[in-house]
Amino acid sequence: MTMPYISRHPLENRLPLEPGIRAVDHMDVPRGTAIATVMAMDGEDAAVAAGLAVAGDMSLRFVAPGEWLAVSQSDTPEGLCRNLSLLLAETASVFDQSDGRVVLRLSGPNVRRILAKGIGIDLHPAVFEIGTSSNVLCGHISINLARTGENEFELIVMRSFAESLFDDLRLMGREFDLSADFSAQG
């Protein structure tokens, strides 16, 4: 028996399959994001960081000293892990988390105020600068938060918590009519 196993997104119960009408504050959910955990072996933090800095086609999210999430919208999970493993060879361990993590992108003039309802860190752009990322508590749920623009944030959450986080964010964004849908580009 040969089966093409359809991959399901955990927010399929929450979101229409087609893009809807966007409010000024919007939550965009990309479906096919490749994500990998990169863990530098002891003493290799700097070498791994240097290697990752020149790796194209991906963004890095800080998790802990010597540990990152590598995120790519264009690569496949296998491709991302393969490239990272080749690049980092003996200096780091790489593990595919593409199915275990869910990406949510928030953008709009009020997203800082929306996120402040769950996140205790100062999100002023002079403090949490563009390009900064960190693991942080959002309400009851631990996430990785990255600032991708003045008014743009990317949240990465564990798959099992995705529906709860999504529901929390909808509640937090209710004041500003936050809209949400899957990314058009798939």
Place this chain on the structure above:
Amino acid sequence: MTAYRLTSGGLVDRGANLDFKFDGKTLTGLSGDTLASALLANDRLLVGRSFKYHRPRGIVTAGASEPNALVTIGKGASTDPNTKATVAELYAGLDARSQNRWPSLKYDFGAVNGLLSPFLGAGFYYKTFMWPAAFWEKVYEPIIRRAAGLGRVVLERDPEAYEKCWAHCDLLVVGSGPTGLMAALVAGRAGLRVILADEDFRLGGSLLAETTRIDGVSAQAFAEASLAELRSLPNVTIMPRTTVFGWYDDNVFGAVERVQKHVAMPQAKLPVERLWRIAAKRALLATGAEERPLVFGGNDKPGVMMAGAMRTYANRFGVAAGRSVAIFSNGSAGYQAAHDLAAQGVEIAAIIDSRSDVADVAPAGVRLIQSGSVIDTQGRQRVSGIVVERSGFEETIACDAIGMSGGWNPVIHLACQRGAKAVWSPELQTFLAPDVGNGLVVAGSAAGRYTLVGCLADGAQKAAAIAADLGFSAPAEAMPVVEEDIDPSFTALWYSPGAKAKAFIDFQNDVHVRDIGLALREGFGHVEHAKRYTTNGMATDQGKLSGINATGLLAAMQGISPADVGTTTFRPFYTPVTLGALAGTSRDEHAAPVRKSPLHGWAQKNGAVFVDSGLWYRPAYFARSGEKTWRESTDREVRNVRENVGLCDVSTLGKIEIFGPDAAEFLNRIYCNAFLKLPVGKARYGLMLREDGMVYDDGTTSRLSSEHFFMTTTTALAGGVMSHMEYCAQVLWPDLRVRFCSSTDQWAQMAIAGPKARLVVQALVEDDISDAAFPFLAAGIVALKGGLKARLFRISFSGELAYELAVPAGSGEAVADAIMEEGRAHGICAYGLEALNVLRMEKGHVTHAEFDGRVTPDDAGFGRMVSAQKPDFIGKRLSTRYGLTAADRMQMVGLKPVEADQHIRAGAHLLREGAKPSTLNDQGYVSSACFSPTLGHDIALAFLKSGRERYGERIVVWDKLAGADVVAEVCNPVFVDPGNAKLNV
């Protein structure tokens, strides 16, 4: 008394009438009113009854310290009791009711307590309701509660929304009076991120009631201009209707914003209240000062009001508190009130000043009585006159309201919430906040600088110093020019002598002077004891008005300084905060996150009934039509797994990927059994101990390559094990070259168990999984037909031929569907936690029901697993200590009832036949029990003293809760397939 709306003046919109209800009667106020000012404008002065004596009480203040005007606002589930009318913003449709009266405010049966008052003195409750003890709960307390209660809690579900929010700033300014405005302006202009918070709906603080001119304009216009500038600064956030109620560690402030408490129909998308946690680098407390009441005979009658409140009602709200007002004062502020009221056309009946030879000037034509004392008031439900005593002569003066002014108390509450003790200032005759460090600076009236010039300058100076300290430069600025400043001078008067009626200190709790004296005489003179003994300062206002006078009286009665008496402890919250605001959005489905397995959809399709398992939702059983109870479904699932095959979602197990050259060594140290030589492609059961030698967790760990292991933990301890491993790797052995990460969410993992499991799994897997190619405990990466890579483990919790298949979570549901489809011909069923639990008990497998923190590996029958060869592992050393190796330790055994139809329940204790139930006779306990569909009777796992030597013995299973004693036979805990014939096929 007749209170009334003045024909002009005030910051109310005279074109905007607002209809509202008080005790069912429709009244009209103006936009800009508080409920209190609107009630006064309607001459409704009687607004409540006191707590103990049910005495009629009127509005006393114009702010947050109000002890009397507590009302219930709202209807149905949206009802808020104990709302201060003096801060409640009026809106059209507001529906308020008075409290603490029955049947009505005017005729209150509870007032009979007033006649009994000689018996209701301080310590009354402690003395009267002593015995019999049983009466307290059933008789005394309900009666007291019904008679006393301040408002009623509504038991319906609160339909309103609340939320919490964080804010961050360089400077938090609390209070928007002259000090706060000036501080915010200086800091805002210097570029600091400033938050200006004020509890009022209109900002400006005391400026809103001042009649002087600042920089050539009215105080109100000055406030408005300052606010306009602040609003124009992008680095300044202005938060009206926001009470900063607490100062916490690391300069975090708690505040509650009343977002929609002032509207009849709250918008659904906004909360009614928002709880703020404000992390401020610095804070400036500009909370002003509270006017001090005077303690004189009959001072609790409706119509007796703070003189400053009368000014506020007149100047800010355009309401006169009476037509003929007497002023009783010990300082200049009383004269100010008299002048302002007189200017509005209110008659001043007299000014009674407790001081002699003062320079203050009464308004033209107003009688001034110096060295006077008010000893009583006349009138029943409102004041009709005062009795004044001077030099031994009494005189009655007609009036319909009394304004009292007893000096000033800086509002230092926040500064003293973290343990700092207020400091007595002999010069200012009041308590001030001590230096509480850099984080919080007190300024203006709150720091005892009462004049407008002082406030403006203090706010500006302290804000500039903070700005400089934080690295900003604040240019020196010219101070605003104040035309006529206020005079805050007074001579403290703790008690107006000669009282002919009760002289109250705490209006809300009915504490009067004699109560304080009694407390002192009976040995409760310490200010904290006196508070509890008399209930002074115990009510919703927490002594905002009464505290200082209690201290002053305690000092005066003992002939000591108030400095030696001190104040009671300041604690959050400054004013009451609703439970809704404290809960925020954390209620219902948002109270705790729900974790969902990647197979949740599959389980739903198959009829799962879910159960909470930690944060996870897990299928308990899969009900089929015709099945009436969980047991029917569970029994069917168990039988089907034993006879055919079943699929169970085990995705919730903790999963950890472990990498590195020292990964094997690391595992060898955290498990009690050996892992160093685990071959690639093999899984091994692992037992993790705590350092004290007790079992912590168990699971399987597989070696996927020489430097890559895959560990599973129990669902319950997934987080704990991860933290434990992180502690070991980071703190105990930082030099081991090992890294690991959780992969719990990456994998959908399913157990396929039953004699037909291989038939089903092989149909999906490309690789050969025959017993020869993939024997028991094999582990590895396989390809599913179609190309999907998966992990396959030949491990079994049920005791059947079983596999665990892990696929990337997104594909989990599709793979599970395919297994069900493929297994249909083999009679596959989905099985849940209940069946899983029965299957493992039948096989004698343990869970955390057995590993409860008191169990060693040997207790559970794993003694031989513990490695004696390893030099060290977590728990090794203390495993060998005396007591953990004793021969009479409780060991895990099986139990089966001698009478097959009898039931055994977990939690029951074990006794020898004929032994009385006692701790001494306790032989052990039942850890797990169930009905075994395979055997047709109950089975149990239990811990029994020296249990493994006692197979065949009869023992009593004593279950006091169920009221049943069952005789059971002790047996091997493996009930099904003890020879493992089913595993190795």
Place this chain on the structure above:
Amino acid sequence: MASLIHCPHCGVRPKEEFSIRGDASLVRPDPEASDEAWHDYVHIRSNPRGRYREHWQHVAGCRRWLVVERDTFTHEVFSVTDGAATAREAGR
């Protein structure tokens, strides 16, 4: 209501992001050490008023074990350092 901990890796965070294990001065004894040494390590804890060094884990952040030196009476935090670095310095 709140207090803030300065994680050396993640910055200032509310205390809700952390879990507390306890005394950070304890050193795991040698496996051959005396019963008393092990008993002390596993069971005996002082409960000082004043300065105290504790192991805290930044569970909702970087998941690093940290050494937090604080005053148990005033709650003042004096320093927060990485637990592994501290352990290495101590020569564990």
